[in-house]
Amino acid sequence: GPADNTDPTALVNQLEATTGKFPGQRRSGAKGICATGEFVGSAQGRALSTASAFSGQPVPVVARFSLTGANPAAPDNTKSQRNMALQFNLPGGEQWLMGNISTPVFGAATPAQFLGRLASLQADPATKKADPAKVKAFADANPEVLLQGKYLAAQPVPASFAGLNYWGVHGFGFVNAQGATTWGKWLFEPVGGVQGLSDDEAKAKGANFLFDDLRQRVATGQARFDFNLELAQSGDQLDNPTVPLPAGRQKVNLGQLRITKVEAEGQGACLGVTFIPTVLPKGVVAGNDPVLAARAAPYAISQGRRQSEAGAK
Numbered sequence: 001g002p003a004d005n006t007d008p009t010a011l012v013n014q015l016e017a018t019t020g021k022f023p024g025q026r027r028s029g030a031k032g033i034c035a036t037g038e039f040v041g042s043a044q045g046r047a048l049s050t051a052s053a054f055s056g057q058p059v060p061v062v063a064r065f066s067l068t069g070a071n072p073a074a075p076d077n078t079k080s081q082r083n084m085a086l087q088f089n090l091p092g093g094e095q096w097l098m099g100n101i102s103t104p105v106f107g108a109a110t111p112a113q114f115l116g117r118l119a120s121l122q123a124d125p126a127t128k129k130a131d132p133a134k135v136k137a138f139a140d141a142n143p144e145v146l147l148q149g150k151y152l153a154a155q156p157v158p159a160s161f162a163g164l165n166y167w168g169v170h171g172f173g174f175v176n177a178q179g180a181t182t183w184g185k186w187l188f189e190p191v192g193g194v195q196g197l198s199d200d201e202a203k204a205k206g207a208n209f210l211f212d213d214l215r216q217r218v219a220t221g222q223a224r225f226d227f228n229l230e231l232a233q234s235g236d237q238l239d240n241p242t243v244p245l246p247a248g249r250q251k252v253n254l255g256q257l258r259i260t261k262v263e264a265e266g267q268g269a270c271l272g273v274t275f276i277p278t279v280l281p282k283g284v285v286a287g288n289d290p291v292l293a294a295r296a297a298p299y300a301i302s303q304g305r306r307q308s309e310a311g312a313k
């Protein structure tokens with residue numbers, strides 16, 4: 001990807017300084033649950049990409065559903081970001097890793113801007129709150145950092161991990177057998193539709209309902225997602241994760257993901273996985289987004305910290 005000199009250690013340190021340090025936990029997406037399932041690719045997927053994920057044979061998938069942030073006790077009944085991270089285990093040991101989020105955009109256009117935004121949100125030791133003047137000054141100078149929060153504020157509290165759209169946010173290219181590359185941005189759309197709660201319903205649900213809800217939906221076969229690619233047109237911006245594709249772009253279904261099992265809390269294959277989203281299969285290529293390129297190193301640093309803190313676990 002394009003050059004960006006933001007120090008990955010500085011990013012992780014700033015995440016800890018702003019969002020909290022919870023030993024043994026992921027520095028973002030800390031409250032989560034492991035699941036497994038399978039993906040079956042479509043004929044359209046095969047036409048766009050040689051990736052073996054689209055063969056049409058079921059592919060085993062390790063999933064992790066999570067809330068945003070560093071706090072493993074984050075409340076489930078707020079209008080914050082949810083995540084669906086996936087590991088496709090493809091034939092021959094090949095893997096495809098993703099960290100998808102419940103907003104079409106991320107909260108910064110570049111790693112440097114993310115670092116600056118996080119720094120502006122860091123609590124002042126005296127007041128234990130972010131300094132509103134600092135927050136405003138940074139946001140005024142970098143207005144795109146507000147777009148993700150505006151999107152979230154306009155959505156209801158999610159009723160279920162299985163009732164949300166999850167976007168890949170970055171642009172990716174799909175390379176077919178003729179060597180032609182189709183560019184786009186993907187999203188996973190729940191087959192049963194998006195489901196939200198009223199503010200009263202959310203209050204009544206309390207802080208911990210999403211894991212049990214997911215278990216129930218999986219037991220009744222209601223945790224299915226269409227893996228869809230929105231196709232970019234020439235001139236569409238693919239190197240900025242605060243810019244969604246324009247509305248109405250053609251959408252192609254690449255296949256369907258079915259979650260079949262939810263693990264007990266603190267167990268499951270996802271615990272050992274660091275969902276580095278530039279681990280791509282043959283037949284899929286990364287676009288030129290500096291934020292995508294910058295994710296691998298901080299994720300690995302976070303993994304190293306949480307695993308050493310957790311001891312020999």
Ligand code: HEM
Nearest residue numbers: 011026027028029064083085099100106169298299302303
């Ligand atoms: C420079 C920008 C970013 C930084 C520094 C960053 C940092 C991190 C870190 C440190 C983790 C924890 C990793 C671990 O311990 O395994 C994480 C998790 C995660 N991030 Fe990011 N991130 C960035 C951008 C993004 C973007 C753009 C997205 C979505 C498109 C995203 C989605 C996720 C998801 C879904 C998880 C949770 C994965 C899981 O379940 O383990 N992040 N991020």
